[in-house]
Amino acid sequence: MVRPRARAAHGRGFGAQAEVYDEVRPGYPDSAVDLALTDRSDGWEALRVCDLGAGTGILSRQLLSRGADVIAVDPDTAALERNPAPSRVGTAEDTGLESDSVDLVIVAQAWHWFDEAAAAAEIARILAPGGRLLILINQLDVRIDWVLRLSRIMHAGDVYRPQYRPEPGAGLELVGDRLVEFTTALDVDGIVDLARTRSYWLRSNEATRSRVESNLRGYLRDEHPVTGTVDVPYMCLAYLLELK
Structure with a gap:
């Protein structure tokens, strides 16, 4: 079991691979x-949004293109340098934002790094009354055999639990969820780069990294041959919570 402090430290290391992260994630x-x-008539232009755990800005860019008023919060200064949204260095447990200052908090690809109870309390504090929390989780579609094998070789840790629903407390109640299937095209080098953005790779020594890369290239050459690009199956798990 990874202790909360160690988990948080791992979650701050993605800036080291910021450019690669943007290319392959x-x-x-x-x-x-x-x-x-859902169930709201106002559009994105009317929303003050906190992209929490915003990193390099993959989601921030999407929100800005919709016209949302975005503030990006992340503890990783190297990652935030690539984020195009106005940003603040902070954590999920201590954002530094004012109380009741945002209508929506979105956590994309970062919820598992947080101290859930402390983050929920902080999110409830910065949300305006009736505000919402959207949790987004992109993961390899490990329901597919070859993708499950790929995930295990890169030590991605992607596990699909259909019964999972976040219950963080602090008055945040689940009001909707959605699973969206999609693909992203990568060649073999891109898949190796994808492994390089994973926390297992970032905290491993060079010998372990070399072994993972060799195993990946061997698998994609001999067991599941890839020439050119392949559509890598993903699923996006979305959970919408509302402050009651």
Whole structure:
């Protein structure tokens, strides 16, 4: 079991691979992001949005293109340098934002790095009354055998639990969820680069990294041959919570 402090430290290391991260990590499907607008007539232009754990800005760019008023919060200064949104160095447990200052908090690809109870309390503090939290999780579609094998070789840790629903407390109640299937095209080098953006790679020594790369290239040459690019199957898990 990874202790909370160690988990948080691992979650701050992605800036070291910021450029590669932006190149090979996929964005978020429109239908998953737009779950935030369920049962609301106002559009993105009317929303003050905190992209929490924003990193290099994969989601921030999508929100800005929709016209949202975005503030990006992340503890990793190297990652934030690539984020195009106005930003603040902070954590999920201590954002530094004012109380009741945002209408929507979106956590994309970062919820598992947080101290859930402390993050929920902080999110509830910065949300305006009736505000919402959208959790987005892109993961390899490990329901498919060859993708499951790929995930295990790169130590991605992607596990699909259909029954999972976030229950963080602090008055945040689940009001909707959605699973969106999609693909992203990568060649063998791109898949190796994808492994390089994973926390296992970032915290490993050079010998382990070399072994992972060799195993990946061997698998994609001999067991699941890839020539050119392949559509790598993903799923986006979206969970919408509302402050009651």
